[in-house]
Amino acid sequence: MKIATILGSLNKNGSCAHALNIIHDEFRKSGDIEIITIVPNGFTLPFPGQSLTNSDEDKLQKLISEADGIIITTPEYHGTFSSIVKLIIENLGYPSVLSGKAVSLLGVAGGSIGAIKSLEHLRSVCSHIGAIVLPGPVSIPNVHSVFDTEGNCLDKKVEKRLRTFAVELVTYTEKHICPEHALEEQVREKS
């Protein structure tokens, strides 16, 4: 099984990255999972309408196409999800390669209300382009007191929730996405 994780921040050592580290650790424990890490700093992505000779749009689309499940993380910025997440989505094609994919959402926020608004907005956009957005997104409020500067999680409940969140995507993908692929391969082999 291949799971792609999208870091929705340009801060490679920020809160989204810290939360993703725990999720990656849980995937490694689960065994047979290939993790495709998408860190936006490593991609040159055009804005819609802009043409770049060195664009990584195709590379990004290929990585997401190969994934059985996807986690999108975002910080809450001004009451919504980050512009880098929007730029990534805009580079996933129209129609989008996210269509039909199982997608789980994780938001972090500096404030006490959490990333509720970002997650609602992001869910709406992902659903609009045909992704299967799993219920139970994770919102981490007051995130600067949840992780220390080394990225250690200081809140056991948050860590537990992140690990469960990772397992939930794996379970869903195993039950509903991977059998579909197997069935399709069988049908193709026969024809």
Ligand SMILES: Cc1cc2nc3c(=O)[nH]c(=O)nc-3n(C[C@H](O)[C@H](O)[C@H](O)COP(=O)(O)O)c2cc1C
């Ligand atoms: C431009 C900007 C806007 C922000 N807007 C909000 C906000 O609306 N609500 C909130 O709770 N936190 C807000 N924050 C705090 C971020 O959510 C928080 O710093 C988060 O840890 C950033 O994630 P990162 O470390 O992965 O980049 C904002 C931070 C920045 C830099």
